[in-house]
Amino acid sequence: MNFRKLCVLGLGYIGLPTASTFAVNGLKVLGVDINPNVVETLQKGLIHIHEPGLRDIVTRAMQSGNFTVSTKPEKADAFLIAVPTPFKEHELGDYNGQKYKLADMSAVISATEAIVPYLRQGNLVILESTSPPRTTVDLVKPILERSGLKAGIDFYLCYSPERVLPGQILRELIENARVIGGVTFESAKAGRDLYATFVKGKIIETDATTAEMVKIMENTTRDVNIALANEFSHLAERFGVDIWEAISLANLHPRINILNPGPGVGGHCISVDPWFLVEAAPELTPMIYHARQVNDSQPHFVVEKLKQTFAAQGDFPADKNGGLSILNGKRIAALGLVYKPDVDDLRESPAAEIVHLLQEEGAQVKAWEPFKPDAKMNGIHMSADLDEAIHDADLLLLLVRHSEFAKLDPLELASKTKARLALDTVNAWEVDEWQKAGFRLLRLGVNKTPAANAA
Numbered sequence: 001m002n003f004r005k006l007c008v009l010g011l012g013y014i015g016l017p018t019a020s021t022f023a024v025n026g027l028k029v030l031g032v033d034i035n036p037n038v039v040e041t042l043q044k045g046l047i048h049i050h051e052p053g054l055r056d057i058v059t060r061a062m063q064s065g066n067f068t069v070s071t072k073p074e075k076a077d078a079f080l081i082a083v084p085t086p087f088k089e090h091e092l093g094d095y096n097g098q099k100y101k102l103a104d105m106s107a108v109i110s111a112t113e114a115i116v117p118y119l120r121q122g123n124l125v126i127l128e129s130t131s132p133p134r135t136t137v138d139l140v141k142p143i144l145e146r147s148g149l150k151a152g153i154d155f156y157l158c159y160s161p162e163r164v165l166p167g168q169i170l171r172e173l174i175e176n177a178r179v180i181g182g183v184t185f186e187s188a189k190a191g192r193d194l195y196a197t198f199v200k201g202k203i204i205e206t207d208a209t210t211a212e213m214v215k216i217m218e219n220t221t222r223d224v225n226i227a228l229a230n231e232f233s234h235l236a237e238r239f240g241v242d243i244w245e246a247i248s249l250a251n252l253h254p255r256i257n258i259l260n261p262g263p264g265v266g267g268h269c270i271s272v273d274p275w276f277l278v279e280a281a282p283e284l285t286p287m288i289y290h291a292r293q294v295n296d297s298q299p300h301f302v303v304e305k306l307k308q309t310f311a312a313q314g315d316f317p318a319d320k321n322g323g324l325s326i327l328n329g330k331r332i333a334a335l336g337l338v339y340k341p342d343v344d345d346l347r348e349s350p351a352a353e354i355v356h357l358l359q360e361e362g363a364q365v366k367a368w369e370p371f372k373p374d375a376k377m378n379g380i381h382m383s384a385d386l387d388e389a390i391h392d393a394d395l396l397l398l399l400v401r402h403s404e405f406a407k408l409d410p411l412e413l414a415s416k417t418k419a420r421l422a423l424d425t426v427n428a429w430e431v432d433e434w435q436k437a438g439f440r441l442l443r444l445g446v447n448k449t450p451a452a453n454a455a
């Protein structure tokens, strides 16, 4: 099939790179976003997202005349939905007392409804948003059929998951294998023809529900594996082991690849998608449910570790501190607030949750996030620079392994902060170097003293 005009609904982390990549590869693309600020920003030649190379490709797409943006769709040959599927903020599901999060599909519903008046015979509609199994056939199809046209007969309908890694979106969009699930064989074939415009990875056709499952299984596998690494870090602290050393040794086994423990799992994908399976079948997902619990409780583990750190210094715990937490009044510099290294995305960030938990205990936290220096975070003091965050701190708390944090020179820092205590939750800093600079450096997942090392 030959597609000349594409309408992309949702100009976020996936929609904008996808729309501009289609446009620089010769399609006429209308990018649609319901947020007028996004549309205005793009019309001014600016972008609202930090992603390496994105600004350049958006500029090229716009200058070619192939890429325009609007708040409303238009008639097109194909429609691509790339809107968020977060979970509901104020509502939980309940299975025998186990609470689980519920998918908020309202953006998918309204984007699908917005297409209906423009849908014509022979069109292709693709859903890319990560969605619970059967969304394409049970939710999207009936809405589109309000047009009077039948999916798989009058128009083609597919689910094709995005699988790109933030930070490497533009390369992975082109190189990754692409799964296209059609409601009919012909639909999948039409989807293949569209993505073949730029995809260099394998394109594999299947049915829509399989494609939905593939996407959620990928992210769930990662979540469960990170939960295992986090649980190992708890055990390591109990048994006087350095988890980072233990993992690197275990990973020498040819069939073992343990992931990294850390302060928790964030972002809009891995911490969200497994819930779609729990919601769809709570009775079939005990392991997925518990992995989510482990990862969601990791920020509390970090806060507990901080309490133990101050207790080991001889500070008084709550029962000897007039009922106040041992963290009360402690000045903590939180380094990094986004959900993972070298990106600017604050969504579902465990680092931000840790800051909130510390503040609830009475700590005075100053945060520094080099990728979002101007971010306004509810109730969080954002420092103007690193120096301001660390200047009068009692403790430096490393929460994100940004490259620039990993490269920090402890000798130089020692002259800029009064802190002599640091906690590294992401294995970025070398104990010896920090010790030489006069710091006591603790690491998440490590409870191994130099003496135990020697033993």
Ligand code: SAJ
Residues within 6 Å of the ligand: 130, 162, 163, 164, 165, 166, 218, 219, 222, 226, 259, 260, 261, 262, 263, 264, 265, 266, 267, 268, 269, 270, 339, 340, 341
């Ligand atoms: N994390 C750990 N330990 C690790 C790896 C990650 O604690 O060993 C944490 C990160 O710090 C972060 C979270 O997990 O908080 C998620 O980060 P990530 O890099 O694993 O994944 P995302 O959310 O940035 O992107 C994932 C990718 N999925 C997989 O790798 C299976 C990406 O390919 C998907 O396209 C994306 O989700 C998505 O949009 O679904």
